[in-house]
Amino acid sequence: xxxxxxxxxxxxxxxxxxxxxxxxxxxxxxxxxxxxxxxxxxxxxxxxxxxxxxxxxxxxxxxxxxxxxxxxxxxxxxxxxxxxxxxxxxxxxxxxxxxxxxxxxxxxxxxxxxxxxxxxxxxxxxxxxxxxxxxxxxxxxxxxxxxxxxxxxxxxxxxxxxxxxxxxxxxxxxxxxxxxx
Amino acid sequence: xxxxxxxxxxxxxxxxxxxxxxxxxxxxxxxxxxxxxxxxxxxxxxxxxxxxxxxxxxxxxxxxxxxxxxxxxxxxxxxxxxxxxxxxxxxxxxxxxxxxxxxxxxxxxxxxxxxxxxxxxxxxxxxxxxxxxxxxxxxxxxxxxxxxxxxxxxxxxxxxxxxxxxxxxxxxxxxxxxxxx
DNA sequence: TTAAAATGAGACATCGACGTCTCATTTGGT
DNA sequence: ACCAAATGAGACGTCGATGTCTCATTTTAA
Numbered sequence: 285x286x287x288x289x290x291x292x293x294x295x296x297x298x299x300x301x302x303x304x305x306x307x308x309x310x311x312x313x314x315x316x317x318x319x320x321x322x323x324x325x326x327x328x329x330x331x332x333x334x335x336x337x338x339x340x341x342x343x344x345x346x347x348x349x350x351x352x353x354x355x356x357x358x359x360x361x362x363x364x365x366x367x368x369x370x371x372x373x374x375x376x377x378x379x380x381x382x383x384x385x386x387x388x389x390x391x392x393x394x395x396x397x398x399x400x401x402x403x404x405x406x407x408x409x410x411x412x413x414x415x416x417x418x419x420x421x422x423x424x425x426x427x428x429x430x431x432x433x434x435x436x437x438x439x440x441x442x443x444x445x446x447x448x449x450x451x452x453x454x455x456x457x458x459x460x461x462x463x464x465x
Numbered sequence: 466x467x468x469x470x471x472x473x474x475x476x477x478x479x480x481x482x483x484x485x486x487x488x489x490x491x492x493x494x495x496x497x498x499x500x501x502x503x504x505x506x507x508x509x510x511x512x513x514x515x516x517x518x519x520x521x522x523x524x525x526x527x528x529x530x531x532x533x534x535x536x537x538x539x540x541x542x543x544x545x546x547x548x549x550x551x552x553x554x555x556x557x558x559x560x561x562x563x564x565x566x567x568x569x570x571x572x573x574x575x576x577x578x579x580x581x582x583x584x585x586x587x588x589x590x591x592x593x594x595x596x597x598x599x600x601x602x603x604x605x606x607x608x609x610x611x612x613x614x615x616x617x618x619x620x621x622x623x624x625x626x627x628x629x630x631x632x633x634x635x636x637x638x639x640x641x642x643x644x645x646x
Numbered sequence: 647t648t649a650a651a652a653t654g655a656g657a658c659a660t661c662g663a664c665g666t667c668t669c670a671t672t673t674g675g676t
Numbered sequence: 677a678c679c680a681a682a683t684g685a686g687a688c689g690t691c692g693a694t695g696t697c698t699c700a701t702t703t704t705a706a
Contacts, residue, residue, distance in 0.1 A: 304485055307663065318684040323665065359643055381562050406642070416636070416644045423633050424642055426619045427612060434611030435604070443603045452604050455597070460641025461587070461605055462540055463597045488693065499654040504695065 289325055292317065293339050294375065296332060301378035301433075302440065308332075333382070340379045341394040343372045348401050358409025359458060362428075365405070366454050369432055373449070374440070377433035399425055424457075431457055470506055473498065474520050475556065477513060482559035482614075483621065489513075514563070521560040522575040524553045529582050539590025543609075544635050546586070550613055551630050555621070558614035580606055605638075612638055 295315035299306050306314075308329055312322040326332040347368035353361045369376060399422075406424045409415030415424070431453050438444040444452060476496035480487050487495075489510055493503040507513040528549035534542045550557060580603075587605045590596030596605070612634050619625035625633060 308665090309663085319664095320667090320685075321683055324682085328665070329663090409642075414644055415642050416640070419633060419637055419642055420625070420629075422624045423616070423619060423629075424637075426615050426624060427633075427637055427642075430611050430615030431608060434607050438604060438607045443607060444601070448601075448604075452600060452608075456600055456605075456608055456641065457637070458641050458643040459597070460637065460639050461590075461596055461600055461608075462639040462641075463595055464645070489695090490693085500694095501655075501697090502653055505652085509695070510693090 290339065291315070292322070292325060293332075293336055297336055297340075297375040297378045298440075300336070301374050301381070301436070304378075304382065336375065337379060337394070340372065340375045341398065343375060344369065344398055345394075347372065348398065353401065353405045354408075357414050358405055358412060359414050361405055362409075362458065363450075363454050365402075366428075366432070366457075367450050370449050373432055373436035376429065377436040380429045380433045402428065428457060471520065472496070473503070473506060474517055478517055478521075478556040478559045479621075481517070482555050482562070482617070485559075485563065517556070518560060518575070521553065521556045522579065524556060525550065525579055526575075528553065529579065534582065534586045535589075538595050539586055539593060540595050540639060542586060543590075543639065544631075546583075547609075547613070547634050547638075548631050554613055554617035554630070557610065558617040561610045561614045583609065609638060 292315045296311045299311055299314040303310075308322060309319050311332070312319040315322065322332075326335055347365065350368045351361055351365040353365065355361060402425045403421035406415055406421040410417045410421070435444060435449055435453050439446050439449060473496040477492045480492055480495040484491075489503060490500050492513070493500040496503065503513075507516055528546065531549045532542055532546040534546065536542060583606045584602035587596055587602040591598045591602070616625060616630055616634050620627050620630060
């Protein structure tokens, strides 16, 4: 069973986001390929994780592009961003929890670039009066990542329906759980 | 340097929540004890993780007790819960991300009990008209865990001030990021 | 002070995952 | 139909983490 390199990476992300200590053999079986083939694609475990980082950063950056964060209100742009992120939620969930490993890498630069764009969105929303100013852009950025990852896990575990992904995240993040009356 | 068993566990949680693949030797050094002593406390790595699970469930259960979830409004009770959880946020962050491993264990029962209490809180809030009904209690429960873990990481990384822990979580979870006008 | 218990440092064997390799088989292009 | 490339399965050797052990030293209690 032949699989595209990206398909392998997505399968790896889905597995590793749940079990970060999964064996290379488990990753290979999860991707439906042999361990030898996995090693032909990625020199080793480090290379696999690095590839996941690269893919995640690339995909999320494209999601940021597609969401056109500069247009409309920040709130509307944020809704678009969540929608665009849904396809790569598992990948994001893995990277968010695995960020721990980064130490002086260039990968950090990639994340710093993404963080800057997302927090700029929140800052714009604050400047335009649409976003609360008592919640720092840095925290809102982290919370967005966290909620996307949490929701991806909840969907994987069947605690949240996949079709509710966008609504659960955006409504909680933007509107909060408290009912207004 | 002698350390209490609980102190060792907390040090282990702080390290493992950031680097889940940390060596037993690293855990020992992080706790300020020798590797042999660590093995005297916990038969092995599995036993250590199991002990962390037990401690986390016990601590969080006590936090639920102290928060008196049945009193006042659900919103006020939730604020108390976040305040009571702050001391064990790192431990919670570790367990939330490591939950992946659970498979037919009895540990699941402990979490199921906690989940039931927390989601019951949200359900009460919905019944009393204080919590939105379009966000499921299961999702709100997961989101609470996720935000606590995310904020714990953000504090560890210095992206959020420790003193803002309670405010950032409760305000975002309850009120949302969008400014009302 | 003295004896018992606990600790830290290190040596040691074991075990599992990793990475490389080979070879038969399958796939895909011509 | 044919050939080249890719794949899967498995067999190795290597390496690092683990868990056990010993022993000198420190801590604790009597």
